[in-house]
Amino acid sequence: MHTVTRLLDHFIPNHYNLSLDINRIGRTFHGTVSIEGVVLEGNTQLTLHAKELEIESILIDGKLGEIVSHNSDELVITQENLQPGAHIIVIGYRGGITDAMHGLYPCYYEHAGVKKELIATQFESHHAREVFPCIDEPAAKATFDVTLVTEDDIVVLGNMPVKFQDSDGRKLTTTFETSPRMSTYLLAFVAGELQKKSAQTKDDVEVNVWATPAQPAESLDFALDIAVRTIEFYNDYFGTAYPLPKSDHVALPDFGSGAMENWGLITYREVALLADPATTSISSRQYIATVVAHELAHQWFGNLVTMRWWDDLWLNESFATLMEYIAVDALEPDWNIWLDFATNESIVALRRDSIDGVQPVQVEVHHPDEISTIFDGAIVYAKGARLLRMLQHYVGDEAFQSGLKEYFRVHAYKNTIGNDLWRVISDASGKDIASLMNTWISQPGFPVVHAEKTDGTITLSQKQFFVGPHASSERIWPLPLNASASELPDLFDSTSESYAVSNVKNFRLNQNDTAHFITHYDKVLQDDLASAVKRGELSTIDRIQILDEATLLARGGVMTTAELLPLITAYKDETSEPVWNIIAMALSELRKFTEDSLEAEKKLRSLTGDIARAQYERLGWTSLPEETEEDTKLRSTILSMTLYGENKEAIAHARELYDSHSLTELDPELRPLIISSVARYGDEQIVEDLLEQYKETQLSDLREDICIGITSTRIPEKIDQLLDAIRDPSIVRPQDAARWFVYLIRGRDSKEATWQWIQDNWQWVIDTFGGDKSYADYPRYSASALSTPEQLQQYKDFFGPKKEIAALTRVIGMGISEIEGRVELIERDKAAVQTALLEL
Numbered sequence: 001m002h003t004v005t006r007l008l009d010h011f012i013p014n015h016y017n018l019s020l021d022i023n024r025i026g027r028t029f030h031g032t033v034s035i036e037g038v039v040l041e042g043n044t045q046l047t048l049h050a051k052e053l054e055i056e057s058i059l060i061d062g063k064l065g066e067i068v069s070h071n072s073d074e075l076v077i078t079q080e081n082l083q084p085g086a087h088i089i090v091i092g093y094r095g096g097i098t099d100a101m102h103g104l105y106p107c108y109y110e111h112a113g114v115k116k117e118l119i120a121t122q123f124e125s126h127h128a129r130e131v132f133p134c135i136d137e138p139a140a141k142a143t144f145d146v147t148l149v150t151e152d153d154i155v156v157l158g159n160m161p162v163k164f165q166d167s168d169g170r171k172l173t174t175t176f177e178t179s180p181r182m183s184t185y186l187l188a189f190v191a192g193e194l195q196k197k198s199a200q201t202k203d204d205v206e207v208n209v210w211a212t213p214a215q216p217a218e219s220l221d222f223a224l225d226i227a228v229r230t231i232e233f234y235n236d237y238f239g240t241a242y243p244l245p246k247s248d249h250v251a252l253p254d255f256g257s258g259a260m261e262n263w264g265l266i267t268y269r270e271v272a273l274l275a276d277p278a279t280t281s282i283s284s285r286q287y288i289a290t291v292v293a294h295e296l297a298h299q300w301f302g303n304l305v306t307m308r309w310w311d312d313l314w315l316n317e318s319f320a321t322l323m324e325y326i327a328v329d330a331l332e333p334d335w336n337i338w339l340d341f342a343t344n345e346s347i348v349a350l351r352r353d354s355i356d357g358v359q360p361v362q363v364e365v366h367h368p369d370e371i372s373t374i375f376d377g378a379i380v381y382a383k384g385a386r387l388l389r390m391l392q393h394y395v396g397d398e399a400f401q402s403g404l405k406e407y408f409r410v411h412a413y414k415n416t417i418g419n420d421l422w423r424v425i426s427d428a429s430g431k432d433i434a435s436l437m438n439t440w441i442s443q444p445g446f447p448v449v450h451a452e453k454t455d456g457t458i459t460l461s462q463k464q465f466f467v468g469p470h471a472s473s474e475r476i477w478p479l480p481l482n483a484s485a486s487e488l489p490d491l492f493d494s495t496s497e498s499y500a501v502s503n504v505k506n507f508r509l510n511q512n513d514t515a516h517f518i519t520h521y522d523k524v525l526q527d528d529l530a531s532a533v534k535r536g537e538l539s540t541i542d543r544i545q546i547l548d549e550a551t552l553l554a555r556g557g558v559m560t561t562a563e564l565l566p567l568i569t570a571y572k573d574e575t576s577e578p579v580w581n582i583i584a585m586a587l588s589e590l591r592k593f594t595e596d597s598l599e600a601e602k603k604l605r606s607l608t609g610d611i612a613r614a615q616y617e618r619l620g621w622t623s624l625p626e627e628t629e630e631d632t633k634l635r636s637t638i639l640s641m642t643l644y645g646e647n648k649e650a651i652a653h654a655r656e657l658y659d660s661h662s663l664t665e666l667d668p669e670l671r672p673l674i675i676s677s678v679a680r681y682g683d684e685q686i687v688e689d690l691l692e693q694y695k696e697t698q699l700s701d702l703r704e705d706i707c708i709g710i711t712s713t714r715i716p717e718k719i720d721q722l723l724d725a726i727r728d729p730s731i732v733r734p735q736d737a738a739r740w741f742v743y744l745i746r747g748r749d750s751k752e753a754t755w756q757w758i759q760d761n762w763q764w765v766i767d768t769f770g771g772d773k774s775y776a777d778y779p780r781y782s783a784s785a786l787s788t789p790e791q792l793q794q795y796k797d798f799f800g801p802k803k804e805i806a807a808l809t810r811v812i813g814m815g816i817s818e819i820e821g822r823v824e825l826i827e828r829d830k831a832a833v834q835t836a837l838l839e840l
């Protein structure tokens with residue numbers, strides 16, 4: 001292993017002139033790059049990043065240079081009497097097009113029965129070096145001139161508009177306008193057959209949404225509308241105009257990430273951009289809106305102003321995650337998107353952040369392979385966004401927005417660290433932001449605040465909250481309390497304090513979920529809140545928090561899991577869709593306690609169906625023209641609970657709908673649960689039919705729904721067939737392999753076979769995903785499903801030796817802790833949970 005070296009400390013690039021001749025059929029490219037830059041004092045050699053490139057020629061200031069060394073990642077060159085100062089380096093080289101979904105790679109699709117390809121790029125975090133020699137570090141900003149030579153009669157896109165094109169009838173040469181100063185990881189290009197829809201913003205920015213001709217043209221409209229309005233919103237909110245003349249959004253058939261914010265050329269998975277009016281659900285459209293808003297936020301946070309090094313990745317991702325909700329809430333206020341923040345980002349962040357060994361939001365990078373591992377969605381994205389929302393609430397919207405405007409004014413086209421942001425918000429608010437926020441971003445974990453009522457006094461104490469085994473911790477956080485009682489302070493930063501309070505009815509801390517901690521209320525306060533839930537006296541977000549935090553407290557042993565049952569039943573008259581998602585999740589938490597007792601499992605299924613019955617009778621299977629979008633979304637949650645409850649009428653109706661409709665004719669809100677039901681209760685032929693439809697369709701949302709549903713099969717032979725399909729790219733695209741894997745390993749009937757499969761096929765995982773962000777998903781998802789002492793030992797035996805792999809070190813360590821915590825929880829609470837269920 002070797003540590004990360006900063007090549008920018010020795011050579012500063014200012015401008016790249018890059019020319020690539022791409023041979024798609026031959027899977028190769030020939031490149032020439034001219035780099036204008038400055039060799040710093042004390043250097044007689046020049047080191048560039050260059051990975052898997054065959055160097056053919058080197059010129060330094062027009063004279064021959066020579067290779068000193070070229071390892072797997074770095075190219076060291078020199079020239080006799082090379083002196084510090086300005087130089088122009090010209091390098092000719094060759095490289096390969098591979099299926100790895102990073103660097104320069106092909107995307108496969110089928111249209112009108114003909115197999116076709118696009119060529120695309122993915123350079124984040126450090127893959128630009130696979131396409132051209134460069135200083136592949138975020139602080140190494142430079143301008144770019146790019147020329148691409150491709151086959152003729154195709155669309156060629158880059159970060160900037162086309163400057164000119166020339167065709168000789170066989171090949172097409174495309175030269176783009178010069179880019180602004182930007183980091184190498186943001187450079188991008190796409191080439192192939194594409195269709196588009198276009199519009200203009202109020203400031204005449206051209207916005208285009210692109211997809212292959214295999215997709216319905218109308219599926220581009222929704223994202224186009226969201227993109228135009230989001231750019232206009234950010235222009236006003238940030239006080240800095242969108243800095244490029246165009247904004248392209250491209251749906252790629254094969255894409256390892258959800259989306260990538262390349263400046264002016266954002267790339268997406270098809271499911272994250274395309275919304276067919278006939279087949280895309282409300283939830284999917286809302287997901288698309290948040291993804292588009294997230295990537296467009298990056299055009300400012302990340303692209304215009306970029307973190308200096310990867311340890312401050314949160315400056316990109318935490319802010320983009322927060323801004324996606326701020327933007328979508330402004331554009332579509334009826335969606336109540338902040339409730340989704342509570343049920344998505346908050347829950348994900350709290351669960352991940354409660355495991356010992358989790359990374360902090362700001363994490364040091366010591367090895368090149370660690371760069372891809374820090375993109376932890378639960379921490380750098382979700383937790384970071386929660387912390388920034390906490391900051392926004394603490395200083396107020398006006399000061400927060402004013403600080404951001406100053407941030408872009410001062411730091412445009414530059415690189416920053418976290419303290420640069422704290423400084424402008426401190427100036428805008430008059431508060432010491434660094435002392436508050438640096439504690440939060442530098443420390444892993446979060447506290448549980450214990451609230452105890454004694455006569456007219458509330459006593460608060462805080463300590464770090466853990467799920468599973470952990471080292472002792474004396475960490476203390478400054479907590480914005482946002483308490484319902486006015487006598488409590490704005491900020492609580494001690495171990496324990498008592499406060500005289502005049503009114504403790506419905507006493508709450510962290511109202512509206514604006515800070516990153518959870519509360520353990522004593523029995524008096526908890527019973528009062530449960531009664532308030534029954535009486536409908538609490539806000540929607542309070543009802544979400546109370547149940548979710550209780551579920552997490554049970555995981556951590558602060559309360560017993562059996563204590564959840566009466567709290568869950570207090571929600572039986574609930575009507576809010578986001579709250580029902582938490583109810584369903586809390587009930588699903590109980591499943592792990594019933595795996596060795598069919599009788600207890602039967603009781604849990606019955607309880608789940610009983611709790612959902614009133615809403616099932618109210619909503620039924622058919623949406624009404626006048627119903628709210630919330631009820632439309634709620635129906636799928638209620639029906640899922642009803643089907644889990646083995647309601648015979650519901651199971652029969654799901655089969656009837658499946659038999660009488662094509663998959664594209666089914667209500668998109670209900671399609672995945674219908675497919676799940678028929679796959680679970682159906683025969684082998686249904687699984688065969690579904691798998692065939694999965695292979696044939698080009699609709700990404702339909703493929704996603706089939707994946708969710710078909711993996712519910714209980715037939716061992718079909719489970720084995722689905723596992724085999726994961727390795728077959730003609731069935732399951734590599735980008736979707738981890739999704740298939742997680743559904744199968746979390747299935748009660750498929751867990752054992754899938755756990756054995758990943759052990760037997762680990763070399764395939766290395767070969768296919770070894771350099772990809774999804775590499776760590778396989779040990780992470782495995783840990784999320786295993787729950788017995790035997791499985792814990794198997795996980796240690798199999799993955800333990802792999803902790804030496806830098807890309808897997810943290811995730812495997814956390815995986816062991818996660819399984820240990822689950823085993824401990826089941827051993828502690830199983831008997832009581834089963835007894836409580838059997839007594840219902």
